[in-house]
Amino acid sequence: MSRLRRRCERRLEDIPVPNPFDLDVFSAALAAHRGRPLTLQPMPGLSAGAPCGLWISVPTADYVFYDPETSRLHAEHIVLHELSHMISGHTTGIDAGPEAGDGAVGRLVPDLDPRTIDTMLGRASYTTAQEREAETLASLIRARSAQGPATGRRPSDTLGRIADVLNFPT
Amino acid sequence: MNGALTGIVLVLLWGTVLARLPTFWRGARQRAMWATLTSLALAKTVATPGVNALAGEFLPEPQIIPHLFAVATAFFLVRFLSLITDYDAAHPHAARRQLLLAAAVLGTMIILMAATPDGIKTKGNELMGTAIAPAAAGYWVVLNGYLGAVLTIATALFWRIGRSAPAGPLRHGLRALATGTFLIALYAALKTGLILMHSLGVSPSVDRIEPAANATRNIGIIICVTGAAVPAAGKLRSVVHAYRSLWALRPLWQVMRRTFPDMILFPRRRALLELAGVDEVQLRLYRRVIEIRDGMLTLRDYLPAGTLAAARRYVGEHPALVEACGIALALRRHRSGAVAAGNNDRWAEIGGEVADEVAWLSAVGAAFRREEPAAFARHPPK
Numbered sequence: 001m002s003r004l005r006r007r008c009e010r011r012l013e014d015i016p017v018p019n020p021f022d023l024d025v026f027s028a029a030l031a032a033h034r035g036r037p038l039t040l041q042p043m044p045g046l047s048a049g050a051p052c053g054l055w056i057s058v059p060t061a062d063y064v065f066y067d068p069e070t071s072r073l074h075a076e077h078i079v080l081h082e083l084s085h086m087i088s089g090h091t092t093g094i095d096a097g098p099e100a101g102d103g104a105v106g107r108l109v110p111d112l113d114p115r116t117i118d119t120m121l122g123r124a125s126y127t128t129a130q131e132r133e134a135e136t137l138a139s140l141i142r143a144r145s146a147q148g149p150a151t152g153r154r155p156s157d158t159l160g161r162i163a164d165v166l167n168f169p170t
Numbered sequence: 171m172n173g174a175l176t177g178i179v180l181v182l183l184w185g186t187v188l189a190r191l192p193t194f195w196r197g198a199r200q201r202a203m204w205a206t207l208t209s210l211a212l213a214k215t216v217a218t219p220g221v222n223a224l225a226g227e228f229l230p231e232p233q234i235i236p237h238l239f240a241v242a243t244a245f246f247l248v249r250f251l252s253l254i255t256d257y258d259a260a261h262p263h264a265a266r267r268q269l270l271l272a273a274a275v276l277g278t279m280i281i282l283m284a285a286t287p288d289g290i291k292t293k294g295n296e297l298m299g300t301a302i303a304p305a306a307a308g309y310w311v312v313l314n315g316y317l318g319a320v321l322t323i324a325t326a327l328f329w330r331i332g333r334s335a336p337a338g339p340l341r342h343g344l345r346a347l348a349t350g351t352f353l354i355a356l357y358a359a360l361k362t363g364l365i366l367m368h369s370l371g372v373s374p375s376v377d378r379i380e381p382a383a384n385a386t387r388n389i390g391i392i393i394c395v396t397g398a399a400v401p402a403a404g405k406l407r408s409v410v411h412a413y414r415s416l417w418a419l420r421p422l423w424q425v426m427r428r429t430f431p432d433m434i435l436f437p438r439r440r441a442l443l444e445l446a447g448v449d450e451v452q453l454r455l456y457r458r459v460i461e462i463r464d465g466m467l468t469l470r471d472y473l474p475a476g477t478l479a480a481a482r483r484y485v486g487e488h489p490a491l492v493e494a495c496g497i498a499l500a501l502r503r504h505r506s507g508a509v510a511a512g513n514n515d516r517w518a519e520i521g522g523e524v525a526d527e528v529a530w531l532s533a534v535g536a537a538f539r540r541e542e543p544a545a546f547a548r549h550p551p552k
Contacts, residue, residue: 052464052467067467069467069470069516070463070466070467070470070517071463071517071519071520071522071527072519072520072521072522073459073460073463073522073523073524073526073527074459074460074463074464074467074527076522077460077463126432126433126434126435127432132435135435136435139435139453139456139457139460140453142456142524143452143453143455143456143457143524144452144453158254158255158256158331159331159334159335161199161253161254161256162254162331162344163335163340163401164199165193165199165200165203165250165254166340166343166398166401166402
């Protein structure tokens with residue numbers, strides 16, 4: 001767990017996390033960084049027998065689907081989990097072969113040709129290393145932003161650095 | 171008085187060293203701060219008569235061991251100042267040069283000690299009662315010169331940073347650090363001045379000066395350690411609050427953990443060991459909220475439409491108790507595999523912040539432990 005934490009902390013060093021946290025701002029920054037549109041799509045009932053969040057990546061865009069029928073914080077976390085897959089560069093996941101058009105993908109984005117899907121990852125449990133990493137990173141992003149303005153970022157001046165050492169947010 | 175002050179200094183120093191131990195792994199700046207405090211704690215501990223006598227059974231000249239730790243303390247303080255001012259970025263060899271300087275100070279002190287016929291005397295009346303050898307005077311000038319220079323730089327820097335800090339605990343803490351280092355620097359300057367005066371033939375009475383000087387040094391250390399702790403006081407309050415929230419969420423979280431073990435990200439023992447620090451408790455709290463919500467999302471499939479309205483009729487207008495009744499019923503249906511057909515009820519809508527979730531889920535957790543939810547689940551509405 002320590003190694004996973006350190007890896008996630010390193011990834012976070014290069015990511016500007018808005019404070020107070022704003023999912024739209026964070027998603028827009030990530031989309032700009034990836035140079036492609038990112039669509040967040042609420043999908044009521046998604047989690048019934050399926051992952052409660054899903055990231056589908058095609059060559060020109062990213063789609064994140066999430067179940068909105070939960071609390072706002074939890075829905076936000078589900079989206080953050082999928083964004084964390086993107087940040088971590090995860091690529092493998094749910095089988096998105098040609099038959100996928102008849103399943104979840106066909107239901108979520110009927111206009112999308114399943115053969116164009118590069119990556120498809122969902123949030124169901126933490127039994128794989130990728131899922132644990134995405135969940136840890138999502139938790140760090142949101143938990144850190146809830147603490148105060150100086151956390152989660154490297155302080156850039158002497159006052160910020162000493163405040164960080166003394167455990168005091170500036 | 172100095173015995174009591176020394177006791178306070180030792181308790182404060184070792185308490186701070188232990189409290190800051192988890193920060194050792196957080197980065198170079200934190201490590202330098204921790205090393206400064208640890209070296210100072212060791213210096214003060216070895217300087218106490220009992221420990222010094224014990225050290226004398228294994229080492230020659232035990233009276234100078236505190237001085238060696240004091241040089242180490244000053245070196246780590248210099249490293250800390252370099253790191254917080256980003257001096258190292260502009261001076262790539264700064265760390266090596268600072269180490270060489272500290273090593274040169276130590277080497278010179280050892281040579282001068284060896285050259286002093288009767289060894290280095292540390293007690294005021296012994297030191298000032300007889301003629302002081304030039305080598306011994308040189309020893310004190312080198313030691314106190316190095317310590318005094320480092321402390322003067324620290325005083326100026328802490329004062330300057332404190333002026334730019336926002337009004338409040340951080341500024342107070344930095345000013346206290348500046349005051350404390352100034353008092354210790356004053357002690358070093360006073361001691362060096364007295365020794366130089368004595369070596370020139372002027373012998374002031376040390377009976378009154380020595381206790382006052384030692385008290386000044388101890389008070390300086392107490393102010394420094396307190397100053398370093400002041401800014402964290404506000405954070406301590408939030409940590410205590412977070413631990414209370416963790417405790418309040420525990421009953422509901424334990425139910426979800428037992429029911430859906432796959433949804434727990436950090437194993438409990440690992441979490442206790444690795445997430446016990448100041449920042450990590452917030453992460454534990456956040457995870458507890460998310461894991462409860464993951465469980466509730468799954469349980470929604472076992473919450474038939476109309477359940478919450480029936481619970482409201484059963485317990486009255488008590489939102490947290492109504493939610494707890496819904497959870498109890500959904501858990502019972504989950505255990506028996508009775509997936510709800512058709513539409514499901516939705517859990518209550520609340521604010522989007524962690525604090526909103528903690529307050530609500532704590533209330534639901536407390537309500538869940540009452541008799542009504544279990545009774546409602548045993549006799550669900552038809």
